Amino acid sequence: MHYNFGNYGLYLLLSIPALLLGLYAQSKVQSSYRKYSQIRISNGMTGAEVARKILDLNNLQNVRIEQVRGTLSDHYDPRKKVLSLSQSVYGTSSIASAGVAAHEAGHAIQHSKNYGPLSLRSLMVPSVQLGSWLGPIMFMAGLLLAIDNLALIGLVLFAATFVFALVTIPVERDASKRAKNILSSAGIVYGNEAIGVNTVLDAAALTYVAGAVQALSTLLYYLMLFTGGRRRR
Numbered sequence: 421m422h423y424n425f426g427n428y429g430l431y432l433l434l435s436i437p438a439l440l441l442g443l444y445a446q447s448k449v450q451s452s453y454r455k456y457s458q459i460r461i462s463n464g465m466t467g468a469e470v471a472r473k474i475l476d477l478n479n480l481q482n483v484r485i486e487q488v489r490g491t492l493s494d495h496y497d498p499r500k501k502v503l504s505l506s507q508s509v510y511g512t513s514s515i516a517s518a519g520v521a522a523h524e525a526g527h528a529i530q531h532s533k534n535y536g537p538l539s540l541r542s543l544m545v546p547s548v549q550l551g552s553w554l555g556p557i558m559f560m561a562g563l564l565l566a567i568d569n570l571a572l573i574g575l576v577l578f579a580a581t582f583v584f585a586l587v588t589i590p591v592e593r594d595a596s597k598r599a600k601n602i603l604s605s606a607g608i609v610y611g612n613e614a615i616g617v618n619t620v621l622d623a624a625a626l627t628y629v630a631g632a633v634q635a636l637s638t639l640l641y642y643l644m645l646f647t648g649g650r651r652r653r
């Protein structure tokens with residue numbers, strides 16, 4: 421059998437637009453975050469205070485807020501019910517920190533309301549952690565050894581990575597939508613400050629779209645290798 425791994429033209433055709441979208445989204449996130457980190461919100465609340473207020477308004481007094489190292493390392497852990505904010509978000513009063521803190525509080529609200537896509541995403545975590553590295557190995561081994569079933573299992577394992585990236589998009593968009601609504605309705609941001617919050621959160625949402633497009637381009641390439649290899653035998 422002769423598998424053609426040399427079809428790089430096709431791979432580049434699929435992956436370069438995805439890569440460019442990813443780079444664009446990253447630079448948008450960094451530039452908007454940098455810009456709006458320097459603009460204070462008029463009510464003077466830090467990210468930690470914003471998150472606490474939103475959580476309390478939603479009867480989530482049991483969710484703890486912690487400070488973590490790094491930049492844009494903010495996240496919510498559903499298992500521990502801990503909302504982790506990066507140092508600059510935690511302790512600074514800015515449009516960016518209010519937006520990020522409210523977004524993470526949005527995930528805690530999703531969790532408390534059993535929001536479907538978040539539950540699905542949490543369920544998928546173990547299989548995706550395995551599939552993202554084992555899938556490609558099994559797939560390539562299957563192609564090299566001409567064991568179709570092995571390649572197919574690898575393909576399916578890797579496909580879970582794409583589905584995961586796809587499910588992440590509504591989860592992130594919904595958390596940002598909740599954040600924007602609550603920030604305005606609770607009177608945390610006023611007037612033009614909402615535009616800054618939208619800019620930061622929309623840029624972040626784009627990175628998740630780029631992630632899904634990248635996973636899809638790799639998956640399509642694998643599919644072509646698989647069907648192309650079978651045809652040649």
Ligand SMILES: [Zn+2]
Nearest residue numbers: 523527592595
């Ligand atoms: Zn998020």
